[in-house]
Amino acid sequence: MASPAQQLPPGWTAEWDATHQRYLFIETHTGHTQWEPPAAGPELSPQPSVSPPPSHHAKRRQYAAGQTQAYYGVGDSLAAVPQYSAAAPQPQPTQLFTPGLAADGQFQQQQQQPPPYYGGHAEPEYINAPQQPVYPVQPPSQMGVLADQFGQMTMGHKGLRLFTTNLLTSPPEPLELRQPPPEIFLPPNSCLSQSPYANADASYQRCTLNAIPTTNSLLNKSKIPLGLVLTPYRSLKEGEEEVPVVTDTVIARCRRCRTYINPYVQFIDGGNRWRCCMCSLSNEVPQLFDWDQVRNQPGDRWARAELNHGVVEFVAPTEYMVRPPQPAVYIFLIDVSHSAIQSGMVATATRTILENLDRIPDENGRTKVSIIAFDTSLYFFTLPSGGAESSMLVVSDIDDVFLPKPTDLLVNLQEARPALETLLGRLSDMFQDNHTVGSALGPALQAGFQMMAPIGGKIMVLTASLPSIGVGALKNREDPKVLGTPKESGLLQAASPFYKTFAIECSRAQVSVDMFLFSPGYQDVATLACLPHYTAGQTFFYPAFNASRTEDAIKFAHEFGKVLAMPIMLEAVMRVRASKNLRMSSFHGNFFVRSTDLLAMPAVPQDLSYAIEVQIEDTITAPFVVFQTAVLHTTCYGERRIRVVTTALPTTSNLSEVFASADQVAIATLLANKAVERSITHRLEDSRDALFNKMVEVLTAYKASMTAAGAGASAQLAISENLKMLPVLVLGLLKNVGIRQSAQIPPDLRAYAQALLTSLPSQILIPYVYPNFYSLHNMPPECGTVGEHGIIMPPPLPLTSERLERHGLYVIEDGQTIFLWIGRDAVPQLVMDVFNLPSYEVLRGGKTTLPVLDNPFSQRVTAIIQKTREMRRGVYYPHLYIVKEDGEPPLRLWALSCLIQDRADVLPSYQQFISQLKDKVSVNSMPSFAIFNWMFM
Amino acid sequence: MGYAGWLFLFAVLMAAGLLFTAVFFMIMFSDLESDYINPVDLCNKLNQFVLPEHTAHAFLTVLFLISGQFIAFLLNAPLLAFNVRKIMNQNHVYDATEIFRTLEPHKKEIFIKLGFYLLSFFYYLYRMILALVQESP
Numbered sequence A: 001m002a003s004p005a006q007q008l009p010p011g012w013t014a015e016w017d018a019t020h021q022r023y024l025f026i027e028t029h030t031g032h033t034q035w036e037p038p039a040a041g042p043e044l045s046p047q048p049s050v051s052p053p054p055s056h057h058a059k060r061r062q063y064a065a066g067q068t069q070a071y072y073g074v075g076d077s078l079a080a081v082p083q084y085s086a087a088a089p090q091p092q093p094t095q096l097f098t099p100g101l102a103a104d105g106q107f108q109q110q111q112q113q114p115p116p117y118y119g120g121h122a123e124p125e126y127i128n129a130p131q132q133p134v135y136p137v138q139p140p141s142q143m144g145v146l147a148d149q150f151g152q153m154t155m156g157h158k159g160l161r162l163f164t165t166n167l168l169t170s171p172p173e174p175l176e177l178r179q180p181p182p183e184i185f186l187p188p189n190s191c192l193s194q195s196p197y198a199n200a201d202a203s204y205q206r207c208t209l210n211a212i213p214t215t216n217s218l219l220n221k222s223k224i225p226l227g228l229v230l231t232p233y234r235s236l237k238e239g240e241e242e243v244p245v246v247t248d249t250v251i252a253r254c255r256r257c258r259t260y261i262n263p264y265v266q267f268i269d270g271g272n273r274w275r276c277c278m279c280s281l282s283n284e285v286p287q288l289f290d291w292d293q294v295r296n297q298p299g300d301r302w303a304r305a306e307l308n309h310g311v312v313e314f315v316a317p318t319e320y321m322v323r324p325p326q327p328a329v330y331i332f333l334i335d336v337s338h339s340a341i342q343s344g345m346v347a348t349a350t351r352t353i354l355e356n357l358d359r360i361p362d363e364n365g366r367t368k369v370s371i372i373a374f375d376t377s378l379y380f381f382t383l384p385s386g387g388a389e390s391s392m393l394v395v396s397d398i399d400d401v402f403l404p405k406p407t408d409l410l411v412n413l414q415e416a417r418p419a420l421e422t423l424l425g426r427l428s429d430m431f432q433d434n435h436t437v438g439s440a441l442g443p444a445l446q447a448g449f450q451m452m453a454p455i456g457g458k459i460m461v462l463t464a465s466l467p468s469i470g471v472g473a474l475k476n477r478e479d480p481k482v483l484g485t486p487k488e489s490g491l492l493q494a495a496s497p498f499y500k501t502f503a504i505e506c507s508r509a510q511v512s513v514d515m516f517l518f519s520p521g522y523q524d525v526a527t528l529a530c531l532p533h534y535t536a537g538q539t540f541f542y543p544a545f546n547a548s549r550t551e552d553a554i555k556f557a558h559e560f561g562k563v564l565a566m567p568i569m570l571e572a573v574m575r576v577r578a579s580k581n582l583r584m585s586s587f588h589g590n591f592f593v594r595s596t597d598l599l600a601m602p603a604v605p606q607d608l609s610y611a612i613e614v615q616i617e618d619t620i621t622a623p624f625v626v627f628q629t630a631v632l633h634t635t636c637y638g639e640r641r642i643r644v645v646t647t648a649l650p651t652t653s654n655l656s657e658v659f660a661s662a663d664q665v666a667i668a669t670l671l672a673n674k675a676v677e678r679s680i681t682h683r684l685e686d687s688r689d690a691l692f693n694k695m696v697e698v699l700t701a702y703k704a705s706m707t708a709a710g711a712g713a714s715a716q717l718a719i720s721e722n723l724k725m726l727p728v729l730v731l732g733l734l735k736n737v738g739i740r741q742s743a744q745i746p747p748d749l750r751a752y753a754q755a756l757l758t759s760l761p762s763q764i765l766i767p768y769v770y771p772n773f774y775s776l777h778n779m780p781p782e783c784g785t786v787g788e789h790g791i792i793m794p795p796p797l798p799l800t801s802e803r804l805e806r807h808g809l810y811v812i813e814d815g816q817t818i819f820l821w822i823g824r825d826a827v828p829q830l831v832m833d834v835f836n837l838p839s840y841e842v843l844r845g846g847k848t849t850l851p852v853l854d855n856p857f858s859q860r861v862t863a864i865i866q867k868t869r870e871m872r873r874g875v876y877y878p879h880l881y882i883v884k885e886d887g888e889p890p891l892r893l894w895a896l897s898c899l900i901q902d903r904a905d906v907l908p909s910y911q912q913f914i915s916q917l918k919d920k921v922s923v924n925s926m927p928s929f930a931i932f933n934w935m936f937m
Numbered sequence B: 001m002g003y004a005g006w007l008f009l010f011a012v013l014m015a016a017g018l019l020f021t022a023v024f025f026m027i028m029f030s031d032l033e034s035d036y037i038n039p040v041d042l043c044n045k046l047n048q049f050v051l052p053e054h055t056a057h058a059f060l061t062v063l064f065l066i067s068g069q070f071i072a073f074l075l076n077a078p079l080l081a082f083n084v085r086k087i088m089n090q091n092h093v094y095d096a097t098e099i100f101r102t103l104e105p106h107k108k109e110i111f112i113k114l115g116f117y118l119l120s121f122f123y124y125l126y127r128m129i130l131a132l133v134q135e136s137p
């Protein structure tokens, strides 16, 4: 066999797969693997790395070797695994650092500490990383300490091993959050396909447990919440595999439970029938299943996408349509009241729309748009097709909203393009001298609704004021006295029923609403966010927006532009099916629950996360279970399709396997959703207690069943290695703006943080809860330069201000905001290199754009900031703030509040939190311990 | 038939009516659970009955108070207070967006009300008979 080495384009490696006796091609940048040789690029890499066909891989799980290399870089697979002993910070500090009270001495001490070095390899985003068994590779060094525990038993020949770790001695390790979830070990022969894509990637759908307990009592014993975290519609970065589409409209579904055929069904009866993997019903294989309709000849069933891919899209036949596929419709409701005009929002918004007219999905020229401006009156614009001039129609009767003209208001984007461009160019100037204060948002929404109700689509609201007149008017209910009291959760509930009832009307008419909020003062985000929440839209909040600050304008234009260009799903319904005895019990996310298990989503934006709690109703006897999410939708290009996401998970009756299979990232995502819900229905305090108690329960359960200490006293706080980061994630949630105990957080900011917590997919949510912290001044030389996987990022540090050196430069980022922290003793050369200023003293803190300078350090820093903004999915473009160590206290405290392992005010440090947990766990264990003693005395 | 007799006859009829609404609510909730009705229609339908039901119960309770039937009044006072509090907090209407999340508490509440109306039905019946018996000799 000819070695493919010479033909490989850059960024690809070939790996000999012993099982299949052929080369597997790996794109090292994304981890994407394929059997076909990749098309050679224009410039051939001089020395493509091709490993010789090895023989010792024969016993390894398929692809494991290649994936290890794709993840860590060729030839360095073990060296880059987190060095636990080296990574552990210096001996646990007894003195606790309080933000804002930084004593000089502390910083001096810290300067002596050598920077930790984890291995200089850029880690790919954890979600894109292919699965590979990480935990079995190298048990952490703390293992020896806990050698007396029976947690290390092997679960059969092929399965997950449980490694216990002691939370008291092993501090959080940020790199662990980038690991893939525990591997899914399905029983042999459960899958029809050998494809690595047969199970949906974790970025589409992941379960809090990768081995499902067979009974509810076993699940209860573990105390781990069972749920699915899904993002069925996620964006694809360059180089990522597209979702395969089944175009022949042959859709095989189970007659009884309506499950779509997937790689986990069984063919029986000589391949004429298939057995459903959920309800075991035997179904007929459709006649055309083995027929290649394109070439009109018999086809290969085993090559069908739905039998090889966990994520697949079917083109739906007419049975799946209530009406012909609708065109995409966008209506912009633009606030033109005094404050909106003055903030420059209108000018920025119209310019962004104008610049992005070509990016609005409109492949076959059917997309319709309309613009309605509003202050205390409504302004409609007729956009005659072909003409270049628009005319304005004013409706000042807002009590009984009507459309002033039946036609030319909602127009075809292409036909009315000239008129639209003129209008967008002029709109801001037209209202330049508008001094009207107040907003008739409710009536404007009704007008937009009337316009698009027959078709459905997307209403984008851009407003900078609190709705003040007409239906849906709101009062300023911000009351500083209420903050921090049990009554605070009232401010997070909808103030007016209009926003819920209107949302339901919208949902029925397939209308989705996106909110872009800009108010300089209180805007009642909690109430306004109801509309996007129940109509499957999104809320964006730009507090105190001022377009004269370029950073504000760039951020909004960037995010709004991305939303405009986003290919949305329209008229969608989502349903999650699961194997017998599993029931979807409650739903979290942006949608309207239309029946017990049907979620209505008039439009599905990309990269929104949904969480579903799952109940085990009866003993599961099957060796594995299947979760299948189906989203029936119309693409914005006018095609009816069904996206099907299938995940198969093994079942287990072994508690240690349940613990070993727990996915801490999915658990944290689910807990975030549950915490927000609880804070609204109960009190914020209840939601914090529930989070804390959940963590205590899990630890108590683990201690009782998995450690030798059992119910007795123990000097350790044990948890399995794969759940090691869960406590710090829970702490991060407890300290998040959406949940945190504080009397200072404005309700609007809280409500927005809660909207983020319930809609961000894990990839963006985890940094939002546990931010990234990098040191720049002493980063390894390759960081910030382009490596094999793009820009090489510095190693993340634990989130504690002990790591802040007085002469240092740091990045702290949570996906929504980037802080560039600079120590007060920063050498002038550093300030010069990065900011082009002579010294630290003249540097000013606050929102900024870094200058691009002609020196390597500046370029590396800008590259890291750039990569931070681009590395995740989603539309967010974080602001960059310069934070001076002795700068304005609010900004400094804000940046320090991201360092969640520190103590802040009443909120505990990580060490304190862990000891609180430990105390609670030993108290919980006590009663049974006492009984135990009593019985044997 | 004397004053007390008429009063309790009226109470029996009212209790029967309230009992009937509670049963109706129960049926509607189970319809929702088995997908025979969508949450929007359900809430629209039920919300028509919430205020009349509360008003009827409040009327009956007040009637007991002014007619000096203190035991009957005290029996009904807790429910009246509960209803008033719900209306004050504005959460007496069923919210279609939250109905699946709050279905269990709603069902529990209706179940308790059902039991209460049933018991009070028999209590009023007993009091009515008692009043008739005391009159007749």
Ligand SMILES: [Zn+2]
Pocket: A254, A255, A256, A257, A258, A259, A276, A277, A278, A279, A280, A281
């Ligand atoms: Zn079935």
